[in-house]
Amino acid sequence: MLKILKYSFYDLMRSRWSYVYFLFYLLLGVVLLFLNNDLSKAVITLMNVIIILVPLIGTIFGVMYYYNSREFTELLLAQPVKRSSIFLGQYFGVATSLSMSLVIGLGVPFIFYGIFNSSAIWDFSLLLVTGAFLTFIFTALAFVIALSNENRIKGFGYAILLWLFMAVIYDGIFLMSLLYFEDYPLDKFSLLATMLNPVDLSRVLILLKLDISALLGYTGAVFQKFFGTNFGLLLSSAMLIVWVLVPTFFIWRIAKRKDF
Amino acid sequence: MIEVKDLYKKFGKNEVLKGIDLTIERSGIFSVLGPNGSGKTTLIKCILGMVLPNSGQIFIDGKPLKNNFKYRNEIDYLPQIANFPGNLKVSELIAMIKDLRDSKATKDDELIELFKLQPYLNKKLANLSGGTKQKVNLVLTFMFDSPLIILDEPTNGLDPISHLRLKNLINSEKEKGKTILITSHILSFVEEVSDEIVFLLEGKIYFKGSVSELKEKTEQPDFEHAIASILSSSYA
Numbered sequence: 001m002l003k004i005l006k007y008s009f010y011d012l013m014r015s016r017w018s019y020v021y022f023l024f025y026l027l028l029g030v031v032l033l034f035l036n037n038d039l040s041k042a043v044i045t046l047m048n049v050i051i052i053l054v055p056l057i058g059t060i061f062g063v064m065y066y067y068n069s070r071e072f073t074e075l076l077l078a079q080p081v082k083r084s085s086i087f088l089g090q091y092f093g094v095a096t097s098l099s100m101s102l103v104i105g106l107g108v109p110f111i112f113y114g115i116f117n118s119s120a121i122w123d124f125s126l127l128l129v130t131g132a133f134l135t136f137i138f139t140a141l142a143f144v145i146a147l148s149n150e151n152r153i154k155g156f157g158y159a160i161l162l163w164l165f166m167a168v169i170y171d172g173i174f175l176m177s178l179l180y181f182e183d184y185p186l187d188k189f190s191l192l193a194t195m196l197n198p199v200d201l202s203r204v205l206i207l208l209k210l211d212i213s214a215l216l217g218y219t220g221a222v223f224q225k226f227f228g229t230n231f232g233l234l235l236s237s238a239m240l241i242v243w244v245l246v247p248t249f250f251i252w253r254i255a256k257r258k259d260f
Numbered sequence: 261m262i263e264v265k266d267l268y269k270k271f272g273k274n275e276v277l278k279g280i281d282l283t284i285e286r287s288g289i290f291s292v293l294g295p296n297g298s299g300k301t302t303l304i305k306c307i308l309g310m311v312l313p314n315s316g317q318i319f320i321d322g323k324p325l326k327n328n329f330k331y332r333n334e335i336d337y338l339p340q341i342a343n344f345p346g347n348l349k350v351s352e353l354i355a356m357i358k359d360l361r362d363s364k365a366t367k368d369d370e371l372i373e374l375f376k377l378q379p380y381l382n383k384k385l386a387n388l389s390g391g392t393k394q395k396v397n398l399v400l401t402f403m404f405d406s407p408l409i410i411l412d413e414p415t416n417g418l419d420p421i422s423h424l425r426l427k428n429l430i431n432s433e434k435e436k437g438k439t440i441l442i443t444s445h446i447l448s449f450v451e452e453v454s455d456e457i458v459f460l461l462e463g464k465i466y467f468k469g470s471v472s473e474l475k476e477k478t479e480q481p482d483f484e485h486a487i488a489s490i491l492s493s494s495y496a
Contacts, residue, residue: 003359003360007356011345011347011348014347015347069345070343071343071344071345072344072345074310074339074343075339075343075344075345075357076360077308077309077310078308078310078332078335078337078339079332079357079360079361080329080330080331080332080333080360080361081329081332081360082329083329257312258312259271259305259310259311259312260305260310260311
């Protein structure tokens with residue numbers, strides 16, 4: 001698997017898109033720092049961008065990479081390489097290179113700005129870690145979709161829908177149900193609903209770390225009580241890991257049964 | 261060396277292979293023939309493990325294929341359509357496949373010389389013509405010394421000189437005692453090189469034997485007419 005990972009990674013490192021993605025984050029970091037002139041505020045703005053954008057890029061890139069490398073995949077399938085290694089290697093190749101673009105692209109401007117001497121370092125690291133998690137989660141979901149759809153247009157369509165659902169529609173439904181059932185105690189429900197969507201989970205994690213949960217009112221207090229504890233942090237990290245592992249398992253399973 | 265037992269495969273509602281039994285024991289050149297959609301490529305892909313059969317078993321050297329991938333070290337496969345990752349250079353692709361197979365004894369230099377590919381080594385695969393890609397494909401296939409070679413439409417897009425070189429190459433591999441499995445629509449090529457013919461029709465093996473046996477069976481004077489008579493009798 002490592003060999004496939006290596007080749008996928010090299011392949012991506014040479015493609016224009018990794019650079020575009022890297023430069024975008026570099027630019028974003030620089031611009032935000034100049035406009036805000038304050039590390040903590042820049043981190044908050046950045047969070048809003050990352051939470052929406054990272055899943056989108058991960059999804060699109062994952063689907064695109066899978067469909068574009070079909071030929072390569074077929075070449076590999078005739079070689080003495082395990083099937084699961086081919087697909088898992090490609091997946092980790094894509095996810096790693098995307099995460100690297102994110103971490104390095106954002107890291108460089110913040111390091112130059114002096115993040116190491118600032119109290120925001122932990123918030124910033126958490127931001128990068130969740131960003132990397134989101135990349136791994138959504139790239140895996142994209143691979144699952146691409147593997148189960150032979151038709152590229154359909155695959156792209158489902159992938160975009162998935163992103164739209166997770167990043168936008170889910171929140172809408174969540175809010176509506178909170179309004180609709182406002183007469184009932186909802187703290188358990190909202191905790192659970194947050195856990196089940198990696199985008200929401202990442203957002204809440206970062207918001208609470210930034211200590212602006214007071215803005216969230218009563219819910220914020222409930223969340224702070226839960227996520228603010230070590231147990232909450234552990235559980236939500238575990239949840240993010242589960243969100244990586246489950247789609248990865250599906251990649252493995254679908255790849256094993258597929259005809260080429 | 262290859263044993264296929266009662267192999268069934270369908271894609272959706274389309275039944276492609278309907279009970280294939282095939283044993284290839286000795287070395288030599290075996291051609292798999294059949295009209296379009298008769299299941300030639302599917303059969304080959306089943307042997308390679310790229311397509312998973314619905315039922316039936318395949319053994320290579322007595323070992324079942326299921327959940328096994330190492331056996332592909334013993335197979336050189338030439339895919340039908342030479343599609344390669346476009347942003348790799350020819351030399352990089354060759355180096356990569358060598359790396360993946362962990363094979364020390366390769367003869368890629370010899371083959372590059374044979375097909376006159378030196379000027380293309382530093383070009384990206386996306387910029388090569390169809391015939392040149394097929395030559396690269398041939399280099400990738402023949403550079404390892406595996407006992408079983410599977411060629412899917414090897415003559416696709418080749419110019420006459422390369423065609424001739426390919427024929428010599430195939431014959432020299434045969435003399436080393438290898439088993440070579442070919443599918444092709446070019447009957448003159450098949451007649452010239454093959455020792456035995458496997459004729460697939462609608463997912464079943466219709467005929468297995470030498471060219472002369474086929475001529476006898478169909479009572480036709482030449483190979484092309486023999487094939488045509490099978491097809492017309494089956495479609496009639």
